[in-house]
Amino acid sequence: MSWEKAVRTGTLPEWPYPLRYGEEKELETDVLVLGGGIAGCWAAISAAKKGLRVAILEKGATIASGSGGAGCDHWVYVANPCSDITPEEMVDAEITSTGGYTNCISRYISSREAYDALVELEEMGGKVRDTEDEFKGAEFRDEKTKFCFAYDYQNKLHFRVWGSTFKPALYKACKKLGVEIYDRTMATSLLTEGGKHGSRVIGATGLNIRTGEFVIVRAKATVLCLSRPQRVWQFSTELTGMSTLRPQTCIGNGHAMAWRAGAELTQMEKSTRSLMGSGLNFPMYGTGNPFNTWYACSMVDADGKEIPWVDRDGNVLKGVSDRYRPAPGQRFLGERSINYNYRRPTLVPDLLERVQKGEFRLPLYADLPGMPEMERRVIFGMMVGEEGKTKIPILKTYRDAGFDPDKDLLQSYMMLGGEEMGKKARMQRPGLPQQRTFGEGGDAGGLLIDWDLKTTLDGLYAAGDQLFAGNYHHHAAATGRYAGRKAAEYALVAGVTSVERQQVEEEKARVYAPVKRQDGIDWKELNAGLCRVMQTYCSEQKTEDLLNLGLLSLKEIEENDVSMAYAADPHKLGRVLDVLDLLTCDQIIINACLARKASSQHLDFYRLDYPQLDPPQWQKWITVRLEGEEVKTRMLSIDFWGKLKENYEARNRDYEGWYKG
Ligand SMILES: Cc1cc2nc3c(=O)[nH]c(=O)nc-3n(C[C@H](O)[C@H](O)[C@H](O)COP(=O)(O)OP(=O)(O)OC[C@H]3O[C@@H](n4cnc5c(N)ncnc54)[C@H](O)[C@@H]3O)c2cc1C
Numbered sequence: 001m002s003w004e005k006a007v008r009t010g011t012l013p014e015w016p017y018p019l020r021y022g023e024e025k026e027l028e029t030d031v032l033v034l035g036g037g038i039a040g041c042w043a044a045i046s047a048a049k050k051g052l053r054v055a056i057l058e059k060g061a062t063i064a065s066g067s068g069g070a071g072c073d074h075w076v077y078v079a080n081p082c083s084d085i086t087p088e089e090m091v092d093a094e095i096t097s098t099g100g101y102t103n104c105i106s107r108y109i110s111s112r113e114a115y116d117a118l119v120e121l122e123e124m125g126g127k128v129r130d131t132e133d134e135f136k137g138a139e140f141r142d143e144k145t146k147f148c149f150a151y152d153y154q155n156k157l158h159f160r161v162w163g164s165t166f167k168p169a170l171y172k173a174c175k176k177l178g179v180e181i182y183d184r185t186m187a188t189s190l191l192t193e194g195g196k197h198g199s200r201v202i203g204a205t206g207l208n209i210r211t212g213e214f215v216i217v218r219a220k221a222t223v224l225c226l227s228r229p230q231r232v233w234q235f236s237t238e239l240t241g242m243s244t245l246r247p248q249t250c251i252g253n254g255h256a257m258a259w260r261a262g263a264e265l266t267q268m269e270k271s272t273r274s275l276m277g278s279g280l281n282f283p284m285y286g287t288g289n290p291f292n293t294w295y296a297c298s299m300v301d302a303d304g305k306e307i308p309w310v311d312r313d314g315n316v317l318k319g320v321s322d323r324y325r326p327a328p329g330q331r332f333l334g335e336r337s338i339n340y341n342y343r344r345p346t347l348v349p350d351l352l353e354r355v356q357k358g359e360f361r362l363p364l365y366a367d368l369p370g371m372p373e374m375e376r377r378v379i380f381g382m383m384v385g386e387e388g389k390t391k392i393p394i395l396k397t398y399r400d401a402g403f404d405p406d407k408d409l410l411q412s413y414m415m416l417g418g419e420e421m422g423k424k425a426r427m428q429r430p431g432l433p434q435q436r437t438f439g440e441g442g443d444a445g446g447l448l449i450d451w452d453l454k455t456t457l458d459g460l461y462a463a464g465d466q467l468f469a470g471n472y473h474h475h476a477a478a479t480g481r482y483a484g485r486k487a488a489e490y491a492l493v494a495g496v497t498s499v500e501r502q503q504v505e506e507e508k509a510r511v512y513a514p515v516k517r518q519d520g521i522d523w524k525e526l527n528a529g530l531c532r533v534m535q536t537y538c539s540e541q542k543t544e545d546l547l548n549l550g551l552l553s554l555k556e557i558e559e560n561d562v563s564m565a566y567a568a569d570p571h572k573l574g575r576v577l578d579v580l581d582l583l584t585c586d587q588i589i590i591n592a593c594l595a596r597k598a599s600s601q602h603l604d605f606y607r608l609d610y611p612q613l614d615p616p617q618w619q620k621w622i623t624v625r626l627e628g629e630e631v632k633t634r635m636l637s638i639d640f641w642g643k644l645k646e647n648y649e650a651r652n653r654d655y656e657g658w659y660k661g
Pocket residue numbers: 034035036037038039040057058059060065066067068069071072073074075076185186187188225226227245246247249250251253254284387388389463464465466471472473474475476
């Protein structure tokens with residue numbers, strides 16, 4: 001029934017759960033994991049394996065929640081027995097590709113340990129090999145191990161995996177190990193020793209977004225696995241396209257609560273012009289393209305004429321197989337790197353000019369029928385299916401509608417910038433300067449951590465997409481697993497501390513304010529207002545004046561509009577709290593932008609008042625943190641992590657991993 005009809009006929013549904021606003025549930029645990037996504041489940045599993053009590057607070061339903069809940073088709077940059085590429089080389093590739101702005105601590109941990117995680121995942125029930133021999137004899141399959149690889153068939157460092165099996169397997173493992181899972185429970189704040197800002201983290205508060213009950217958890221150690229902000233510049237639930245890549249539950253609650261507690265964050269000034277958050281984007285992986293999940297699908301024009309592929313040196317490749325092999329003299333192919341050293345073969349780079357000259361006629365199509373059988377089946381069947389958000393929306397829907405990859409071409413929207421993954425290969429830079437994304441895709445700003453994945457607050461660890469410059473499923477798995485281990489080691493010697501009642505009361509007052517009102521501004525309107533501020537004052541071209549005006553506008557919203565934010569039920573209360581955290585994230589972002597007084601191509605960061613691109617004195621990390629009411633910033637050397645292998649090994653002498661160095 002439509003909402004209008006329900007209003008007309010007086011049959012509006014009642015809220016289906018008991019309302020328990022203000023009531024408290026108190027819990028105590030050794031390791032508290034905030035967020036039951038990929039990193040969170042792995043952190044919980046590894047801490048529980050140390051024999052500790054572990055609890056997860058998850059806003060959604062842990063069995064399927066988070067960015068990796070719907071699947072994952074690539075497990076990339078992983079040292080493994082089928083490859084001779086070392087973790088150091090893999091991290092080097094990421095350093096080179098990002099101008100140094102990558103998280104070498106977490107990337108190194110991932111490259112070293114993600115193979116161990118993959119094998120452990122298989123023991124839990126995740127499918128990581130072609131056990132049914134579906135692809136027997138395929139060029140991308142290692143016959144001995146039955147592992148399948150993507151992108152670089154020679155060097156075998158990027159796995160093809162059946163990621164839709166992962167989250168249920170992780171969930172089951174958590175349950176088996178006795179991890180206490182509190183679903184539909186949104187973490188709202190971190191509790192600190194003595195209630196003091198900047199002191200040891202001793203647990204967290206949460207809100208049940210079905211009943212409105214308030215949850216207080218005391219813990220010896222806490223692991224933040226709450227992903228990162230989205231919807232900062234763009235948000236629409238009305239447009240028909242995709243409005244965020246990651247799930248809407250990932251909105252930056254973790255960044256905001258860590259900030260309020262006094263933790264240090266970095267890379268927060270980075271944002272990217274992109275249609276991904278606009279609601280105009282095409283469904284991911286649902287259009288004909290040769291990128292990412294669809295790599296390296298043949299493309300043809302409207303007359304069926306094939307578009308040539310070239311290697312990094314511009315040599316035209318003759319066969320499909322050559323698209324999956326390094327060029328002469330090239331060590332290996334990166335996952336998405338556009339750096340010369342690691343660049344994968346691409347369609348001819350002057351495709352747009354060739355279309356304009358009439359050599360190719362639009363529209364273009366992905367030519368699955370023209371691909372060798374195994375390649376066709378692994379793209380449309382396995383990869384489109386196992387990749388998140390594709391199994392039902394794309395694979396099933398298209399098949400049910402009669403799409404047959406053996407016969408049918410799939411239209412491409414590359415000309416409209418419709419395929420985000422092909423960033424450098426697409427033919428039109430999409431979007432307006434203010435159509436930006438923060439955490440929707442790729443690396444993003446986040447928590448600063450040390451070699452234990454400990455944040456700058458004692459007792460608080462972080463993993464996955466919540467880390468600065470964090471990204472990828474294997475990375476979330478490996479860092480979650482690692483952070484859980486380290487948090488457990490900490491918890492084994494730390495005590496449980498009593499909670500400062502005043503801190504709880506203040507948080508309860510903040511959390512419940514929107515339900516005390518009968519009417520007011522709803523969460524979508526507030527989100528739209530915040531986006532407008534960011535579009536106007538923190539767009540592509542930034543200046544000191546604009547950014548300061550942005551802070552002023554946010555302050556005005558904080559002082560005037562927040563006190564009018566209204567929620568009719570616990571679910572909407574969660575949404576309002578999300579947007580309030582988004583406001584905090586906006587403030588962090590603008591403060592970070594003010595602190596970087598130089599432009600940077602690598603960070604997609606342009607200051608009109610400091611136009612010089614990447615001057616050497618600014619090749620540094622800018623960190624931001626709150627001290628009382630004041631924002632403190634500092635610079636960190638671009639390679640503050642020191643020597644990778646040495647630092648890692650010094651802290652993990654007892655770790656029994658596959659890789660021996
Ligand atoms: C469609 C899609 C396809 C992808 N494909 C790949 C791929 O093939 N290969 C690859 O390497 N990477 C892929 N990624 C990226 C990968 O999924 C993520 O990097 C990874 O899942 C990050 O794990 P995480 O645990 O940090 O975050 P998530 O898995 O997103 O988990 C965060 C969890 O925190 C919960 N949460 C948020 N706020 C709160 C709160 N306040 N309280 C309680 N819980 C909260 C969320 O509900 C969520 O469950 C893909 C991502 C998407 C969206």
